[in-house]
Amino acid sequence: MSAPKKIAIIGSGNWGSAIGKIIGKNAAQLDQFETQVNMWVFEEMVDGRKLTEIINNDHENVKYLPGHKLPENIVAIPDVVEACMSADIHVWVLPHQFVRGVCQKLKGNIKPDAIALSLIKGLDESKTGVDLISNVINKELGVEVNVLMGANLAKEVANGHFCETTIGCRNEANGQMLKEMVQADNFRVVVVEDATTVEICGALKNIVATGAGFVDGLGMGDNTKAAVIRLGLMEMVKFTETFYQGSQTSTFLESCGIADLVTTCYGGRNRRVAEAFVTSGKTIDELEQEMLNGQKIQGPPTAKEVYHLLTEKKCEDQFPLFVAIHKICYEGMPVKDFIGCLKNHPEHM
Ligand SMILES: NC(=O)c1ccc[n+]([C@@H]2O[C@H](COP(=O)([O-])OP(=O)(O)OC[C@H]3O[C@@H](n4cnc5c(N)ncnc54)[C@H](O)[C@@H]3O)[C@@H](O)[C@H]2O)c1
Ligand SMILES: O=P(O)(O)OC[C@H](O)CO
DSSP states (O other): OOOOOEEEEOOOOOOHHHHHHHHHHHHHOOOTTTEEEEOOOOOETTTTTEEHHHHHHHBBTTTTTTTOOOOOEEEESSOOHHTTOOOOOEESSSOGHHHHHHHHHTTTOOOOTTTEEOOOOOEEEEETEEEEHHHHHHHHHOEEEEEEOOOHHHHHHTTOOOOOEEEEOOSSHHHHHHHHOOOBBTEEEEEEEEEHHHHHHHHHHHHHHHHHHHHTTTTHHHHHHHHHHHHHHHHHHHHHHHHHOOOOOOGGSIIIIHHHHHHHHHOOHHHHHHHHHHOOOOOOHHHHHHTTOOOOOHHHHHHHHHHHHHTTTTGGGGGGGHHHHHHHSSSSSOOTTTHHHTTGGGOOO
């Protein structure tokens, strides 16, 4: 039998901490993994104490997942290189805007045969254009990057309520090993080999959830929200067909597709902040700071990244919902015009 694999979790926010509960428990029980799991924690002071010290002494991430004990084999480390240098598996779970900075620190400082699992829902935008986060990590660090996306509100997963998730793997054997690392009695994993579509679903559903929040803020009912979900799904499929050919339609029926859209459009942070954007008149940035205590939403920045790609490729007219969500968040488009955009959607022509 090969040596037990060492796991490092890169990120310790709301989702990073919830998945840390499952991974820590599995690593303690399964022979194929080393018991100690390193968790890179972006250091900050909470009530006069370092967050890493709180996690290592009290076994709770009191800022990002209060009220839940982390397994004692999760070890918080403030230096990302120290956390990852001996790891065989890197679990990426950060807000997407921090990925490139972390890659710069890790370059040349990790095992060359390490593999990654990205739980990050978002896209990257650089001078060379818009790209998948998994591609950025792969290009920067040379590691194989698998992805995990699904209908997984972190708090509900941490509470142990039943849900499903999807791993999109690049390699069948690694897909199976990663499934063993994250599966739990109430967290059931389906592995598919269409990693690109799995990742695109995770990124784009946050834009749709922002639209769902707008119609909630306007006081529309569930029928309107269902229309946002359906038209959003149609744009997700079209986006994938246009820019990432070779995807399988069946992937949209996995947890990462329709199920994640539904849960996010009803229970997610993007929806909540977008609703408050309509009712309060404050900016997205102000509301993120006021409402989320350091957590980040990915919908508005992803809408901006997608809008830049659509304008560059001159196909905005095929994605009116994505475009309107960007313009409402950042360009002063009145939110009431969102309904007009739904009425005149190409799906109805
Ligand atoms: N929270 C959920 O329910 C959930 C569920 C599934 C997927 N996701 C996805 O997982 C990813 C991570 O989400 P999350 O909820 O764990 O994070 P979060 O929204 O709780 O964000 C806070 C995290 O950002 C870190 N951070 C803040 N400033 C930083 C900096 N300058 N550099 C590096 N890190 C910094 C904090 O330390 C903390 O770990 C996102 O892509 C999100 O879409 C979240
Ligand atoms: O709270 P949100 O809107 O970031 O969504 C969280 C998860 O992605 C739901 O699966």
